[in-house]
Structures are given as C-alpha cells and as structure tokens.
Amino acid sequence: MSEFGDTSYTLLHRACDLHDEQAWAELVEHYRRFIFFILQQMGVGAADIEDVSQQVLFSLTKDLCSYDPSRARFRTWLSTVIRNAALVHFRKKKTRQNYIRIFGEEQSLVRLEEPSDVDQRIEQEWAAYVSGLAMTRVKNVFKGQAINVFEWSLDGLSAAEIAEKSGLSVSSVYTLRKRVKRRLYLEIRGLVAELEPK
Numbered sequence: 001m002s003e004f005g006d007t008s009y010t011l012l013h014r015a016c017d018l019h020d021e022q023a024w025a026e027l028v029e030h031y032r033r034f035i036f037f038i039l040q041q042m043g044v045g046a047a048d049i050e051d052v053s054q055q056v057l058f059s060l061t062k063d064l065c066s067y068d069p070s071r072a073r074f075r076t077w078l079s080t081v082i083r084n085a086a087l088v089h090f091r092k093k094k095t096r097q098n099y100i101r102i103f104g105e106e107q108s109l110v111r112l113e114e115p116s117d118v119d120q121r122i123e124q125e126w127a128a129y130v131s132g133l134a135m136t137r138v139k140n141v142f143k144g145q146a147i148n149v150f151e152w153s154l155d156g157l158s159a160a161e162i163a164e165k166s167g168l169s170v171s172s173v174y175t176l177r178k179r180v181k182r183r184l185y186l187e188i189r190g191l192v193a194e195l196e197p198k
Contacts, residue, residue: 012074016065028057030194034129035082041125042086048093055085079122134187142180149173150180 011030014023035053044052059081067077139147145166152162159177163170 012064012067024061027060031078032057034126035078037129038079038082038122038125039086042083044086044089048089052085052089055088056082059085075122075126079126083122130188130191131184134184134191137187138180138184141183146176146180149176150184153177 011023011026014020015027017023032053035056036049039049039052039056040046060078063081067074071077145168149162149166149168152165153159153173157165159170159173162168162173162177166173168176
C-alpha cells in the first residue's frame with residue numbers, strides 16, 4: 001500500500017460518501033497544501049487564505065461527486081474550483097484591481113477547455129508541488145552524500161566539481177546522481193498516479 005493509501009480514484013469515490021470521514025480526511029491531507037499554494041499564487045492574502053481554502057473544501061463537499069474524469073483530469077477540475085473560490089473572494093472584497101490582474105476582464109465561470117495564464121500557472125505550480133513532494137520522499141530514502149550530489153548537479157556543478165567538493169570519485173558522483181534521479185522519477189510517477197485519477 002502506498003503512503004497515500006488508496007488510489008486517488010478510489011479515494012475520490014469514497015470521499016463522495018459524506019459518512020466516510022476517513023476518506024474525506026485523506027483527501028484534505030492530499031490536496032490542502034496545494035490549495036493553499038495556488039491561492040497564494042493567485043494573490044489571496046495571508047489573512048484570508050484559510051477562509052478561502054475552507055470555501056474550496058466546502059465546494060468539494062458539494063461538487064466532488066459531479067467530477068467526471070472523462071472531461072478533465074482531477075487536477076484541472078480542482079484548479080477550476082480553486083479559481084472560482086478566489087473569484088468569489090475577490091468580488092466580496094471588492095478588489096477589482098486584483099481581480100483584473102489575476103483573471104483579466106470579468107468573465108463567467110472559466111470553461112475547462114480554455115487555457116489561460118492562470119491555467120498555465122496552475123500547471124507549473126502543480127508540477128513544482130508534485131516534484132517537491134517527491135523530493136521529500138527521496139530525501140527519506142537516501143543517506144550520506146547522495147542528496148548533496150544530486151542537488152549540486154541541479155545547481156550546475158560538473159561531476160568533477162562535485163567530486164572535488166564531496167571527496168568522492170567522479171564515477172561515484174555519476175552513480176549517486178543517477179540513483180537519486182531515477183528514484184525521483186519513480187516517486188513523481190507514483191504521485192501523479194495517486195493524485196491524478198484518469
């Protein structure tokens with residue numbers, strides 16, 4: 001069984017049952033940080049972010065069972081729910097300037113088929129979010145210099161520079177970097193499968 005327990009599709013199906021409190025708690029645990037992160041990126045202030053995230057979760061309790069995986073990935077659907085909660089927030093706060101900065105001129109609910117700057121930003125933030133979760137898992141697996149070697153390589157250091165800095169041989173640097181990279185790739189694939197039901 002994975003760290004997240006059930007697959008996302010199973011979890012989403014279970015969370016539709018309002019009496020399954022464990023499934024709902026797992027769903028919130030999976031996506032709460034992402035919801036906060038996207039709301040921050042969309043300009044929701046720190047003082048309001050908890051309230052707006054609660055509105056997102058409230059919307060999920062009402063609308064989760066209407067999610068249709070044949071129309072969109074769950075991430076896309078969830079992003080629309082988050083965006084709509086932010087729209088309501090900005091309208092209530094009467095911060096038209098923020099509203100226009102984030103969403104452009106006033107529009108009806110954004111259709112899933114129409115990509116926008118916000119959609120592109122959400123895609124980028126989702127990738128960063130999943131990568132961050134995967135890296136946290138990887139750091140729990142590898143000991144010693146492996147993580148340092150990998151992070152130094154991300155910073156642009158050559159294998160020879162890393163070898164000199166770490167006291168390892170160049171071949172050891174290549175081996176460690178390859179192992180961490182492969183594990184990170186597998187963790188990202190696993191998280192995508194868990195968090196993005198088809």
